[in-house]
Amino acid sequence: MNIAAAANEDMAYISNVLIYSAMAVYTLAFAAHSAEWVLGSRSKVGRTAAALTHHSSTAPAPAATMTKRKSSGTTVLEHTEVITRQPAPGSRDFPDGPGAAAGSRKGELYGRIALSLTVLAFLIHLGGVVARTWSVQRAPWANMYEFSTTFSMVAVSAYLLFLARGKNVRWIGLPLVTTVLLDLGLAVSVLYTESDQLVPALHSYWLWIHVSCAIISGAMFYLGALATVLYLFRDRYESKLTDPQGKQPGALAASVLERLPAAASLDRFAYRVNAVIFPLWTFTIIAGAIWAEAAWGRYWGWDPKETWSFITWVAYACYLHARATAGWKGRKAAYLALIGFACFIFNYYGVNMFINGLHSYAGV
Amino acid sequence: MTKRTAPSRSTALDSPYGLTAGVAEESGAGSADQLSTAPADDNGAPAFGVISWLRWFWRQLTSMRIALILLFLLALASVPGSLLPQRGTDPAKVDQYKSNNETFGPVAEALGLFNVYSSIWFSAIYLLLFISLIGCILPRSWQFIGQLRARPPAAPRRLQRLPAYATWRTDAEPEQVREAARVLLKQQHYRVHTHDEAVACEKGYLREAGNLVFHVALIVMLVAFATGQLWRSEGGKLVVEGDGFSNTRTQYDDFKSGTLFDPDSLPPFGFTLNEFEGTYERTGPQKGTPRTFEARVSYWEGADGAPRRTTITVNNPLEVSGSKVYLLGHGYAPIVTVRDGKGDIAFQGPVPFLPKDSNVTSAGVIKVPSYRDRNGKESDLGFQGLFVPTFAGTGSGSMFSQFPALDYPVMALTAYRGDLGLDSGLPQSVYQLNSKNMKQFTNPDGGKFRQMIRPGETLTLPDGAGSLTFDGIKEWATFQVSSKPGNGTVLVGAVAALLGLSASLFIQRRRIWVRATPDTDGSTVVELGGLGRNEWPRLPEELAGLATALRPQAPPRPMPPQDTNHPADADTAEGARA
Ligand code: HEM
Numbered sequence: 001m002n003i004a005a006a007a008n009e010d011m012a013y014i015s016n017v018l019i020y021s022a023m024a025v026y027t028l029a030f031a032a033h034s035a036e037w038v039l040g041s042r043s044k045v046g047r048t049a050a051a052l053t054h055h056s057s058t059a060p061a062p063a064a065t066m067t068k069r070k071s072s073g074t075t076v077l078e079h080t081e082v083i084t085r086q087p088a089p090g091s092r093d094f095p096d097g098p099g100a101a102a103g104s105r106k107g108e109l110y111g112r113i114a115l116s117l118t119v120l121a122f123l124i125h126l127g128g129v130v131a132r133t134w135s136v137q138r139a140p141w142a143n144m145y146e147f148s149t150t151f152s153m154v155a156v157s158a159y160l161l162f163l164a165r166g167k168n169v170r171w172i173g174l175p176l177v178t179t180v181l182l183d184l185g186l187a188v189s190v191l192y193t194e195s196d197q198l199v200p201a202l203h204s205y206w207l208w209i210h211v212s213c214a215i216i217s218g219a220m221f222y223l224g225a226l227a228t229v230l231y232l233f234r235d236r237y238e239s240k241l242t243d244p245q246g247k248q249p250g251a252l253a254a255s256v257l258e259r260l261p262a263a264a265s266l267d268r269f270a271y272r273v274n275a276v277i278f279p280l281w282t283f284t285i286i287a288g289a290i291w292a293e294a295a296w297g298r299y300w301g302w303d304p305k306e307t308w309s310f311i312t313w314v315a316y317a318c319y320l321h322a323r324a325t326a327g328w329k330g331r332k333a334a335y336l337a338l339i340g341f342a343c344f345i346f347n348y349y350g351v352n353m354f355i356n357g358l359h360s361y362a363g364v
Numbered sequence: 365m366t367k368r369t370a371p372s373r374s375t376a377l378d379s380p381y382g383l384t385a386g387v388a389e390e391s392g393a394g395s396a397d398q399l400s401t402a403p404a405d406d407n408g409a410p411a412f413g414v415i416s417w418l419r420w421f422w423r424q425l426t427s428m429r430i431a432l433i434l435l436f437l438l439a440l441a442s443v444p445g446s447l448l449p450q451r452g453t454d455p456a457k458v459d460q461y462k463s464n465n466e467t468f469g470p471v472a473e474a475l476g477l478f479n480v481y482s483s484i485w486f487s488a489i490y491l492l493l494f495i496s497l498i499g500c501i502l503p504r505s506w507q508f509i510g511q512l513r514a515r516p517p518a519a520p521r522r523l524q525r526l527p528a529y530a531t532w533r534t535d536a537e538p539e540q541v542r543e544a545a546r547v548l549l550k551q552q553h554y555r556v557h558t559h560d561e562a563v564a565c566e567k568g569y570l571r572e573a574g575n576l577v578f579h580v581a582l583i584v585m586l587v588a589f590a591t592g593q594l595w596r597s598e599g600g601k602l603v604v605e606g607d608g609f610s611n612t613r614t615q616y617d618d619f620k621s622g623t624l625f626d627p628d629s630l631p632p633f634g635f636t637l638n639e640f641e642g643t644y645e646r647t648g649p650q651k652g653t654p655r656t657f658e659a660r661v662s663y664w665e666g667a668d669g670a671p672r673r674t675t676i677t678v679n680n681p682l683e684v685s686g687s688k689v690y691l692l693g694h695g696y697a698p699i700v701t702v703r704d705g706k707g708d709i710a711f712q713g714p715v716p717f718l719p720k721d722s723n724v725t726s727a728g729v730i731k732v733p734s735y736r737d738r739n740g741k742e743s744d745l746g747f748q749g750l751f752v753p754t755f756a757g758t759g760s761g762s763m764f765s766q767f768p769a770l771d772y773p774v775m776a777l778t779a780y781r782g783d784l785g786l787d788s789g790l791p792q793s794v795y796q797l798n799s800k801n802m803k804q805f806t807n808p809d810g811g812k813f814r815q816m817i818r819p820g821e822t823l824t825l826p827d828g829a830g831s832l833t834f835d836g837i838k839e840w841a842t843f844q845v846s847s848k849p850g851n852g853t854v855l856v857g858a859v860a861a862l863l864g865l866s867a868s869l870f871i872q873r874r875r876i877w878v879r880a881t882p883d884t885d886g887s888t889v890v891e892l893g894g895l896g897r898n899e900w901p902r903l904p905e906e907l908a909g910l911a912t913a914l915r916p917q918a919p920p921r922p923m924p925p926q927d928t929n930h931p932a933d934a935d936t937a938e939g940a941r942a
Pocket of ligand 1 (some may be wrong): 126316319320321373425426427428431435494495496497498501575579582865868869
């Protein structure tokens with residue numbers, strides 16, 4: 001064995017250590033997030049907020065919320081005030097919930113700890129992926145282990161980027177960290193593959209382009225799906241509240257759901273994420289077809305992987321259509337988005353494990 | 365312009381645009397069509413009569429709801445093709461599946477489940493979808509052209525009811541403010557039109573254009589794909605190192621083509637395989653995994669083109685005369701010399717053996733027709749062989765390879781004499797021995813004759829029937845030569861679809877109105893209102909930017925507090941009225 005190979009093996013080892021460390025820190029972040037939610041449930045502010053959001057059913061036409069924004073003109077004497085109306089889709093008009101801590105001081109502290117730990121875990125995670133890249137001397141996504149570790153890393157980085165840009169996405173924290181832990185656990189236990197070189201079919205710069213786009217699309221679709229699931233819960237909760245005669249939400253459900261953003265906000269977030277990433281997913285498929293043309297002599301051959309990418313794509317196209325079709329908005333469209341994401345996941349785990357196609361991965 | 369189908373919610377409003385973009389969006393077929401050409405949904409039942417029924421059917425087919433359902437069906441219909449083996453890609457697996465599933469197999473066959481993507485029902489779904497698409501695109505295109513020619517509509521009476529609104533007072537004259545706004549908006553690439561007291565402008569038409577381009581591109585891709593299928597040609601050829609191939613129909617081992625392809629139109633070119641080289645992982649858990657495959661070839665184009673050298677690898681096909689030559693597989697061909705009973709050479713050359721596993725344990729046959737035995741009697745000779753590049757399995761009774769490279773090559777042979785059946789006129793595989801009319805050589809003890817030899821060694825048949833010398837090994841590679849017209853068009857379509865889609869999803873269609881009206885006190889009231897096609901979070905920022913840019917031409921003067929028409933008050937007042 002030459003020196004370079006030994007160095008690579010060291011890097012592979014370092015990568016594994018980093019991934020395990022990231023998991024440990026994610027676990028701490030998970031605990032801190034949980035503490036934030038638990039403390040928030042006892043918060044007075046939380047309960048007051050719940051009381052505020054509970055509209056009496058006698059209220060007439062819903063009032064649109066209004067905000068004033070200042071323009072940031074520098075050459076004017078006075079700022080321009082722009083008055084905006086945020087219409088509530090549907091007949092409800094619930095404000096966004098106060099967030100996990102719900103004003104509880106201690107809860108907020110734990111929330112900040114959770115966020116810091118998430119950032120730390122992300123950095124270690126990133127280090128793990130970089131070390132792996134170094135050790136294999138190629139793109140770190142040629143087998144399911146590498147794909148999984150990179151996938152969850154991108155999902156976390158997207159979340160942190162949203163936060164950095166001042167978006168109201170703290171509610172993603174707990175579910176995201178939980179699933180990232182599951183994903184990494186699965187990766188290191190079931191999917192683990194020794195760091196190694198590529199089979200000739202994967203030798204192409206299209207590996208960089210096609211697979212990185214697939215990973216980014218998948219991570220964003222995942223955030224969209226998370227928002228969609230929460231939307232479905234929160235939407236049910238809100239519709240229960242607007243109908244005081246009907247069945248009311250249970251105490252635990254209410255305590256969690258009242259702290260989430262309004263159904264309308266969650267729905268809008270999910271739509272934006274899915275719509276923005278859909279062209280990238282389209283590009284992923286086109287890039288894959290170009291690669292297939294070079295590698296196998298045909299750009300489209302209904303290989304199981306290709307077929308499921310197509311199904312995923314059509315499912316999301318369905319979702320976008322549904323959003324533009326009267327009578328299909330809201331919950332129905334949300335189910336379509338979830339079907340789309342389920343197809344994506346099946347394409348990744350199901351097709352790789354249960355169906356044999358040309359898309360061979362080294363190892364599992 | 366004031367087509368109003370939006371239900372109750374907007375009836376209390378004086379603006380034809382609906383209360384807000386949100387409402388407009390929600391009513392779908394209603395006020396949203398001011399900024400979109402999305403087709404209206406029509407749920408009405410058909411009236412009597414063939415024409416009206418047809419019209420109803422057509423309207424249904426081209427509605428968004430049916431498009432949605434057809435899209436969903438398309439996704440659903442694609443599923444079985446990924447779960448069951450498909451004849452188009454793997455016919456052998458289909459046969460195996462059918463013999464394993466005797467009850468379900470025939471049912472699946474009858475339903476076309478082994479040919480999903482060319483089945484009637486799959487085709488029906490996508491053809492309906494594309495008819496629906498055409499029926500959807502045409503009217504939307506006319507409508508869009510109409511919108512392009514129309515002027516941005518006049519301002520609604522109450523701008524403060526729009527999703528974004530700004531106002532101030534100035535001492536500038538109203539005409540002056542309007543003119544300044546017109547110039548400013550023009551600079552910002554809005555389409556501008558001045559109606560009496562307000563400037564109306566609109567931007568983001570590319571959204572709708574992008575949407576149309578996207579849907580048209582889908583049709584272009586489908587047509588190009590179909591063309592490619594009809595005129596395609598695809599053939600496979602196994603070439604041993606040192607041998608050549610020229611592109612004529614008879615040279616192919618197997619050849620498929622689309623219904624409209626003319627086999628005489630194969631372009632003249634050819635190549636010689638100079639050398640094939642494969643390298644494999646030597647250590648670790650992935651030991652034996654291929655690392656590189658390279659076929660070094662000399663190719664020529666036209667009837668008498670000069671040969672050029674190149675290397676074909678897995679991801680880099682050779683492109684020549686509009687065809688592509690792909691490297692698909694590889695294997696070993698033992699070189700043998702067979703001598704007859706008199707010691708004369710009866711056969712000499714490499715014989716390709718076909719790999720059976722990933723370590724290239726290979727099987728093959730050597731056929732020697734018209735051979736003479738010791739007594740000059742004529743018959744056929746046949747050998748059945750197993751070849752391994754790296755020998756393993758000593759003592760286990762079976763022979764298999766433990767590594768794909770030529771580390772310790774061994775060949776095991778058994779031999780037959782009799783009639784190979786080559787004269788029968790029936791086509792025969794070169795990789796199979798038809799031993800029906802042949803007799804296997806036996807050892808003196810009566811057991812079957814079988815011997816392992818290494819390169820350089822010679823195997824002598826019993827009874828002085830002749831010998832076989834294992835001279836060496838060549839590698840062979842299989843190539844696929846394919847030409848598919850329309851590939852370029854599909855690519856152009858795909859890129860257009862992508863650009864159109866991005867425009868359709870990222871560009872925001874929005875309208876802005878700037879109204880300047882004289883007030884009783886001699887000042888001018890400037891109002892800006894904005895409406896987006898979708899809920900667009902940056903609309904207020906855009907409005908604020910415009911307001912700021914307009915300030916120097918219409919400097920604000922301090923507003924007396926009582927004059928501030930606070931919109932929240934207006935809203936409550938109106939809320940009470942509603
Ligand atoms: C071949 C199948 C089709 C696919 C893959 C497809 C895909 C898409 C996608 C991805 C969008 C999203 C772009 C956007 O939201 O602006 C879209 C929008 C749209 N599609 Fe299709 N489409 C198909 C067929 C059709 C058909 C048959 C119709 C007509 C009935 C149609 C009408 C529309 C309309 C009106 C929009 C714009 C919606 C809006 O304004 O937001 N599409 N389509």
